[in-house]
Amino acid sequence: xxxxxxxxxxxxNAQDTLADTLDSVFAQTLAPIEVIxxxxxxxxxxxxxxxxxxxxxxxxxVVSQKNAGTxxxxxxxxxxxxxxxxxxxxxxxxxxxxxxxxxxxxLHAHPNAELITTNGFYLEDGIKTLVYEQTPCLDDSCxxxxxxxxxxxxxxxxxxxxxxxxxxxxxxxxxxxDYYFFLSTLAGRFEHAYAPLPxxxxxxxxxxxxxxxxxxxxxxxRNFELLQQEFELREHxxxxxxxxxxxxxxxxxxxxxxxxxxxxxxxxxxxxKMGR
Numbered sequence: 001x002x003x004x005x006x007x008x009x010x011x012x013n014a015q016d017t018l019a020d021t022l023d024s025v026f027a028q029t030l031a032p033i034e035v036i037x038x039x040x041x042x043x044x045x046x047x048x049x050x051x052x053x054x055x056x057x058x059x060x061x062v063v064s065q066k067n068a069g070t071x072x073x074x075x076x077x078x079x080x081x082x083x084x085x086x087x088x089x090x091x092x093x094x095x096x097x098x099x100x101x102x103x104x105x106x107l108h109a110h111p112n113a114e115l116i117t118t119n120g121f122y123l124e125d126g127i128k129t130l131v132y133e134q135t136p137c138l139d140d141s142c143x144x145x146x147x148x149x150x151x152x153x154x155x156x157x158x159x160x161x162x163x164x165x166x167x168x169x170x171x172x173x174x175x176x177x178d179y180y181f182f183l184s185t186l187a188g189r190f191e192h193a194y195a196p197l198p199x200x201x202x203x204x205x206x207x208x209x210x211x212x213x214x215x216x217x218x219x220x221x222r223n224f225e226l227l228q229q230e231f232e233l234r235e236h237x238x239x240x241x242x243x244x245x246x247x248x249x250x251x252x253x254x255x256x257x258x259x260x261x262x263x264x265x266x267x268x269x270x271x272x273k274m275g276r
Contacts, residue, residue, distance in 0.1 A: 002030060002104045005158065006081040007089055009037045010073030014091035015045040017203065021091055022053050022060075030100040032087065035060045036077040041067030071170035071177035078164055087158045088178070092203050094123075095156050099199035103158045106195040110140070113193035114160040115185050117142075117152050120200035130198060137194040144186040144233075148224070148240045151179045156200035163190050175219040183223060187231040214255045214264075221248045 007025050011018055018037075025035055039046055039062055050062050063076045078086055087103065089095060099118065106116050121128045131153045136142065142152055157178075167184040170177040186192060224241045227233070233241070258267035 003085045003107055004083040005030075005032045005085045005087050005100055005103070006078075006083040007032045007035045007087045007100075008074060008077035008081065009035070009089050009091050010040055010070050010077065011037050011042060011046050011050075011091040012040040012067060012070075012073070013042050013044045013046060015042075015049055017092040018046060018049050019053070021089060021094060022049075022057075024094040024096070025089065026057055027097050028095065028100045029098055030104055032059065032100060033083050034081065036063060036080055037061075037091075038063045038065060038073035038077045040065060040069070040073040069172060069177075071172040071174060074177070075169045075172065078161075078169065081161075084161050085158055086161065086164060087156055088154075089156055092205070093155045094201040094203065096199040096201065098197075099156050102195050102197050102199045103156075106193050107158075110191070110193035112191050113141075114163050114190040115182070115192045116158045116195065117154050117192070118156060118195040118200055119198040120153050120155050120202060121198055122204055123201050124204040128201070131202075132196070132198075135194065135196055137192075140194050140196070142186070142192050142194060144183070144237050145240045147183060147186055148237065148244055151182065152194070153200075153202070154178060154182065155202045157182075159185065160190075163188075166190075174222075175215060176223065179220065180223045180226065183227050184231070187227060187233065187237075214252065214259065217248055217252050217255070221245060221252065224248070 009021065025032065037050055039050060054060050054062065061080065063080050065076055074088060087100065102118055103116050107113060119132045121130055136152055137146060163185050166188055167181060170181050174180055224245050228241060255267065
């Protein structure tokens with residue numbers, strides 16, 4: 001029996017990408033029970049796009065709120081959902097047609113999993129690149145230590161309502177709310193499963209939060225410091241976090257020095273050449 005799934009999408013001024021994202025969701029070979037989009041106070045044509053799609057798809061529901069950020073938009077959509085499984089998708093990303101089927105098949109193979117991620121593609125300037133040539137996990141399941149080392153590809157990630165309730169949703173005071181959500185999930189000892197079949201697409205653009213390098217690393221540092229405070233971690237996990245924190249502090253200090261001398265773009269180009 002396939003899991004009942006709700007796809008949740010936070011949307012803020014997403015008029016240029018939202019239609020493609022919705023088309024990819026409604027083209028799934030395994031249809032979701034419901035699709036919930038939070039309009040996070042958009043001031044462009046996002047509401048008009050949603051109204052048009054609601055006329056075509058009865059399973060689409062819209063939650064409207066004043067602009068409160070991505071985490072609050074996810075939380076609002078999930079609070080309005082009615083299924084035991086949630087699939088998260090950004091308003092500028094895409095699901096290939098077998099993605100939800102891929103999630104279901106992975107759950108059948110790993111019935112104890114409560115967080116599922118898949119392989120996928122990066123799409124930039126019309127060029128699609130596979131994210132993982134080799135599995136980033138051991139035995140198709142990432143550990144907390146592996147996640148501390150590097151956040152996994154999470155477009156179209158699926159998790160249970162129990163996970164959402166136990167970790168108390170996405171923190172609304174965070175810039176990188178999804179990474180801390182995943183860290184909290186594994187620190188809470190929920191099981192992760194990885195599907196090597198690539199069925200999700202992350203569209204890269206200069207507008208995305210992930211391109212704000214200094215802010216992302218500062219927030220990542222905060223993630224790990226909070227994780228130490230809020231969870232009882234095993235010794236090897238504490239050691240992994242300590243190493244990561246030391247690396248991040250050096251990385252942040254380097255960026256701050258270079259940003260004072262060069263433009264952000266030139267500084268980041270130099271850092272990439274250094275492999276940092």
